Amino acid sequence: MAVLCVFEPLWSIFFICAKFPSGGTNLTCQSQNGTPVQETMSLTEFKLTASQLDIIEAPLDARIFLDGPAGSGKTTVGVERLKRLLEAGIPGDEILLLVPQRTLAAPYYDVLQSPQAAPGGSASILTIGGIAKRMVELFWPLVSEQAGFAQPNRPPTFLTLETAQYYMAHLVRPLFSQGLFEGITIERNRLYSQIVDNLNKATLVGFAHTEIGMRLKSAWAGDPGQAHIYEDAQTCANLFREYCLEHNLLDFSLQVELFTQHLWPEALCREYLMNQYRHLIIDNLEEDVPVTFDVLKEWVPAFESALLIFDLGAGYRRFLGADPQTTSRLSEYCDTRVSFLNSFTLSEKLSSLGHALSVAILPEQEAASDLLPGAQFSIPYSPLPETRYYPQMLNWVSDQIEALIEQGTPPGEIVVLAPYLSDSLRFSLVERLDGRGIPAYSHRPSRSLRDEPATQTLLTLAALAHPEWGLLPSAFELTYALIQSIESLDLVRARLLTEIVYRKGKLLPFEQIRPEMQERITYKLGLAYDGLRAWLEAYIQGPSEELDHFLSHIFGELLSQAGYGFHSDYDAAEVAANLIESVRKFRWGVGERLEIEGTPLGKEYLEMVKDGVIAAQYLSPWQTEPEDAVFLAPATTFLMRNRSAAYQFWLDIGSRGWHERIRQPLTHPYVLSRQWDLARPWSDLDELEASRQSLHTLITGLVRRCREGILLGISELGEQGYEHKGQLIKALDRALRSV
Numbered sequence: 001m002a003v004l005c006v007f008e009p010l011w012s013i014f015f016i017c018a019k020f021p022s023g024g025t026n027l028t029c030q031s032q033n034g035t036p037v038q039e040t041m042s043l044t045e046f047k048l049t050a051s052q053l054d055i056i057e058a059p060l061d062a063r064i065f066l067d068g069p070a071g072s073g074k075t076t077v078g079v080e081r082l083k084r085l086l087e088a089g090i091p092g093d094e095i096l097l098l099v100p101q102r103t104l105a106a107p108y109y110d111v112l113q114s115p116q117a118a119p120g121g122s123a124s125i126l127t128i129g130g131i132a133k134r135m136v137e138l139f140w141p142l143v144s145e146q147a148g149f150a151q152p153n154r155p156p157t158f159l160t161l162e163t164a165q166y167y168m169a170h171l172v173r174p175l176f177s178q179g180l181f182e183g184i185t186i187e188r189n190r191l192y193s194q195i196v197d198n199l200n201k202a203t204l205v206g207f208a209h210t211e212i213g214m215r216l217k218s219a220w221a222g223d224p225g226q227a228h229i230y231e232d233a234q235t236c237a238n239l240f241r242e243y244c245l246e247h248n249l250l251d252f253s254l255q256v257e258l259f260t261q262h263l264w265p266e267a268l269c270r271e272y273l274m275n276q277y278r279h280l281i282i283d284n285l286e287e288d289v290p291v292t293f294d295v296l297k298e299w300v301p302a303f304e305s306a307l308l309i310f311d312l313g314a315g316y317r318r319f320l321g322a323d324p325q326t327t328s329r330l331s332e333y334c335d336t337r338v339s340f341l342n343s344f345t346l347s348e349k350l351s352s353l354g355h356a357l358s359v360a361i362l363p364e365q366e367a368a369s370d371l372l373p374g375a376q377f378s379i380p381y382s383p384l385p386e387t388r389y390y391p392q393m394l395n396w397v398s399d400q401i402e403a404l405i406e407q408g409t410p411p412g413e414i415v416v417l418a419p420y421l422s423d424s425l426r427f428s429l430v431e432r433l434d435g436r437g438i439p440a441y442s443h444r445p446s447r448s449l450r451d452e453p454a455t456q457t458l459l460t461l462a463a464l465a466h467p468e469w470g471l472l473p474s475a476f477e478l479t480y481a482l483i484q485s486i487e488s489l490d491l492v493r494a495r496l497l498t499e500i501v502y503r504k505g506k507l508l509p510f511e512q513i514r515p516e517m518q519e520r521i522t523y524k525l526g527l528a529y530d531g532l533r534a535w536l537e538a539y540i541q542g543p544s545e546e547l548d549h550f551l552s553h554i555f556g557e558l559l560s561q562a563g564y565g566f567h568s569d570y571d572a573a574e575v576a577a578n579l580i581e582s583v584r585k586f587r588w589g590v591g592e593r594l595e596i597e598g599t600p601l602g603k604e605y606l607e608m609v610k611d612g613v614i615a616a617q618y619l620s621p622w623q624t625e626p627e628d629a630v631f632l633a634p635a636t637t638f639l640m641r642n643r644s645a646a647y648q649f650w651l652d653i654g655s656r657g658w659h660e661r662i663r664q665p666l667t668h669p670y671v672l673s674r675q676w677d678l679a680r681p682w683s684d685l686d687e688l689e690a691s692r693q694s695l696h697t698l699i700t701g702l703v704r705r706c707r708e709g710i711l712l713g714i715s716e717l718g719e720q721g722y723e724h725k726g727q728l729i730k731a732l733d734r735a736l737r738s739v
Helices: 048-058 072-085 102-112 127-144 163-180 188-205 211-218 224-247 254-265 267-276 292-304 324-333 346-360 363-368 390-406 423-435 453-465 475-485 491-501 515-521 525-543 548-561 570-599 601-611 635-639 684-704 726-737
Strands: 013-017 026-029 035-040 063-068 095-098 124-126 279-283 305-311 334-339 414-418 440-441 630-634 645-650 706-712
Touching: 013 254, 026 279, 026 515, 048 072, 048 102, 048 334, 063 072, 063 324, 072 102, 072 163, 072 279, 102 124, 124 127, 127 254, 127 267, 163 224, 163 440, 163 570, 163 601, 188 224, 188 254, 188 292, 211 224, 254 279, 254 292, 267 292, 279 292, 292 324, 305 324, 346 363, 346 684, 346 706, 346 726, 390 423, 390 706, 390 726, 414 635, 423 440, 423 548, 423 630, 453 475, 453 525, 453 548, 453 570, 453 601, 475 491, 475 525, 491 515, 515 525, 548 570, 548 601, 570 601, 630 635, 635 684, 684 706, 684 726
Parallel strands: 063 305, 063 334, 095 124, 095 279, 279 305, 414 630, 414 645, 440 630, 645 706
Antiparallel strands: 013 706, 026 035, 026 334
16 A cells, blocks of 8 residues: 655655555566567566567577666666576677676676676676777877877876876966956866866767867856856866877876777777677666767677667766767667566556656656556655754654664665765764664765775874875874774873874873873773884884875784774775775876976875865775665665665755756856757756756656655755755645645
């Protein structure tokens, strides 16, 4: 039975719960000729449908375009088709698995790494950027001179996002004194990243990087005086590209540009790729970029077999260049097109809810919606406590999660979603759940590596171990580092210890402390402190190491040992590994230049971290996620996991963040796309329509990935203490009134 609980006034909590019928759920498949085929799948026993088997067991020379909504079994077909190819004796290195981002390939990694995997080697799992990097590495001598590099006979240096932003900062920072970017207030690291993003979009969409400013200016409908900002952004993009060509630096945009504009047209490179890979599987094609279409429209006919999987109604990575309208045209280059119309996971009740919300958001698209009105959901009154304040909503969410788990729902089947997952929201929820003994973890790609406690601790100790850098930590930073470094050390004793032993950048031995102070701190903690101090003293007396080597040694030799803070903290260990990798790649990317300038690399890294230029983002893998824990994430992040859950919590549905774009004054994902008409400006109506479409796509995707129930939470005052009513809460109100 479906239940929706409403408390008057509307500022409250809603609970939509839908149970599957006991007999199973229907899956409707549609063949190329449009004939629907009904299949039934048991919810307790996995079983492939006849239509799925037709694609999986298709001849090894078939080229198939498969589309359908989320949850209709498309990725399952892709995984089983991969097994079929391997079992047919096709060598793994002749199979190419193409995905828009590597996290979407998790089901395929599971198959290839399984002990039951067929012999024959592992298939290549790549993105378009991965293909570009491989080809540039292999054919560098072929294109380096014609692409305009100043040193074509020297190998290139591949830049990461961090090192690209570092070089951008190195070039742009001196220009601020000349009046560049006057009139906008934005953090420097965000400014650098948006210029880099413009370069990436130009390459991925397929226009010259010199057109960025022109395209942005042509769409600007505001104060004419602000148009100079786009000219400044163009100046910086040109300057960065010239610097890269002069010093053989390859950022992501230049790697892809070299491949698509120089290598792919070369017969030698194209022949190499076509001979290397004979079979193709592409998943989540709707999230890929236009240049992928440009390459594949010529490549797909050359494959012996191809399976292209397209998720209808998706396109969540538009801000990164995803273009479903363009990539969907690859169906023209396949022999067969098959559509799966319904879902394995979506029940009739939740489909009805999704349809009501869809119509409330975009009433003009009601006829095109594949979410059916179906059964009605009832709306009985329920006296839930009013949630005027944000913490009240979080308390209610925690209580409901605890109740669901007590009723037998595994924690791993519960996800908590918000438009943005701030540090305070993340901490508050994790603390509440931890107090109830409920495991929880979060994934937020935008979370800064430099904001992690383990990162701050390691960098503070690095500054303390290198006094010659002149970056000695403050008493507050040392106190924080001691709390994280020494197991069971609390804030009061850490502060007391710092006040006593920290003198002009040096640490005094614990034995020099007065006995009464030693007793207050305790001898056990003092022994651990002395171990830390002795390790640092021994390091200072010896030769200085590269920063990544130092971090690796202090983690392995000290902080991971019994009695120290990282000993049983696996999250801190993962952060430490990511930080070490970040420093190592920074050294590979800029070490040579810093050595010429005589600047210590470690000092430069720490200063750039403080400025927010590097360690601002670090995309860690999802393979280490707990097996059975509540998942906390931004809604879009959950969608890009391409997984379903039994229960979803949507937090703060009054927030405008569910539909509004993040303000980016130097870039524009809609204007910098193939779908935008350069002859007209971007208006407020365009912004409104884009937000409606974005909300519709987001909500439809979430509903399709829920099996049991959706719990909606709202507080009258948002996280920042302001009252707000976004489009989602208004759409829900319209949906309720229509029942």
